[in-house]
Amino acid sequence: xxxxxxxxxxxxxxxxxxxxxxxxxxxxxxxxxxxxxxxxxxxxxxxxxxxxxxxxxxxxxxxxxxxxxxxxxxxxxxxxxxxxxxxxxxxxxxxxxxxxxxxxxxxxxxxxxxxxxxxxxxx
Amino acid sequence: xxxxxxxxxxxxxxxxxxxxxxxxxxxxxxxxxxxxxxxxxxxxxxxxxxxxxxxxxxxxxxxxxxxxxxxxxxxxxxxxxxxxxxxxxxxxxxxxxxxxxxxxxxx
Numbered sequence: 001x002x003x004x005x006x007x008x009x010x011x012x013x014x015x016x017x018x019x020x021x022x023x024x025x026x027x028x029x030x031x032x033x034x035x036x037x038x039x040x041x042x043x044x045x046x047x048x049x050x051x052x053x054x055x056x057x058x059x060x061x062x063x064x065x066x067x068x069x070x071x072x073x074x075x076x077x078x079x080x081x082x083x084x085x086x087x088x089x090x091x092x093x094x095x096x097x098x099x100x101x102x103x104x105x106x107x108x109x110x111x112x113x114x115x116x117x118x119x120x121x122x123x
Numbered sequence: 124x125x126x127x128x129x130x131x132x133x134x135x136x137x138x139x140x141x142x143x144x145x146x147x148x149x150x151x152x153x154x155x156x157x158x159x160x161x162x163x164x165x166x167x168x169x170x171x172x173x174x175x176x177x178x179x180x181x182x183x184x185x186x187x188x189x190x191x192x193x194x195x196x197x198x199x200x201x202x203x204x205x206x207x208x209x210x211x212x213x214x215x216x217x218x219x220x221x222x223x224x225x226x227x228x229x230x
Contacts, residue, residue, distance in 0.1 A: 037219075047159075047167065047210055047221040062218040063124070096166055100214075107178055109157030109214060113166035 002026035004036075004097050004114035011120050012087050018119060022080040022097030026112075029055055029075050033102045036080040037110060038071065040093040048093075052100070053080055089121045125149050125213050129222035135230040142198040144225045146211035151191045155215035158187055158196045161224075162207045170209075171196065201227070 008020035020038070027034055035054040041047050051071040052060045061069050070083040080097060095117050098110035126149040136142050146156070154174040159167035169178050171187035174194055184199045198205055206229055211222040 046223045047161075047212070049212075049219040049221065052219075060217045107169065107172045107176070108155075109169050109172040109212065110159075110167070111169050111172075111178070113168075116166055 002099055002112040004099060004112060006095060006097050006114045006117035008095075008117055008119065010118060011122065013123050014088055014121060016087050018082075018084040018087050018091070020082045020084075020095055020097075020117065020119075022082070022114060024078050024080070024097075024099065024114075027099060029053075029073050029078070029080070031055055035100050035102070036073070037098045037100060038080075038082045039096045039098060039110070040091075041096070041116075042090075042093040050095075051082060054102075087121045092119065092121050094118050124218055125152060125216060125220055127211055127213055127220050127222040129209075129211060129225050131225060132223065133226045133228060135228045136201050137230045138201055138203060140201045140230075142201050142205075142227060144196045144209055144211075144227075146189075146194045146196070146222050148192045148194075148213055152213040152215035154190045155213060156187075156189070156194050157212045157214065158185075159210045159212065160205075160207045161210065167210060198227075 004024040037052040038050040053071045068085045072081050097114045099112040128147045130145050156174045158171040161167040170181050170185050175187045186197050208224045208226045
């Protein structure tokens with residue numbers, strides 16, 4: 001079955017760079033139409049989509065954070081990495097990774113999610 | 124960006140009630156709309172995709188409808204396990220966007 005799990009630092013200082021890793025199993029990022037997204041949720045607030053990477057290495061970012069985000073994949077390791085530069089206290093949130101398959105025949109939303117990892121930005 | 128607006132923001136209901144949550148998009152998203160349920164401290168769980176398709180394993184009391192810019196999530200008979208926050212999300216065009224959420228509380 002498909003599982004995902006986020007990992008990374010819990011506490012980062014303002015201006016530092018955050019690196020988060022999503023380690024997954026049960027699918028391959030080499031499979032056509034498969035992708036992994038990063039989504040975050042500040043405490044008590046709504047979900048916000050951040051970035052997405054497809055099986056063919058196509059990438060997309062939310063425009064408001066595009067200059068600070070980089071998403072990459074390590075296909076052989078079944079990992080997707082999100083890098084966010086110049087962290088600020090407003091970036092304090094739970095960060096999730098999620099699986100998506102762009103298919104007309106089945107679920108094409110975020111159908112599997114990791115449990116999330118909490119990131120606090122504070123000096 | 125496509126803005127997703129949910130109403131109401133909070134809903135107080137009793138077990139057994141029929142509940143309807145509305146999601147409006149600022150421009151057409153066709154039927155590329157999903158609904159998620161989230162409980163405190165947990166990751167969201169997909170309930171509905173393609174506006175009206177029920178995810179496998181989700182109880183049939185959940186249903187989705189709509190297309191274009193107006194969508195609804197209906198719970199026909201609210202159960203104790205359904206008290207949670209619900210989000211709609213469009214995946215028609217980048218950036219993908221979520222609604223602000225609807226919290227379903229016990230009346």
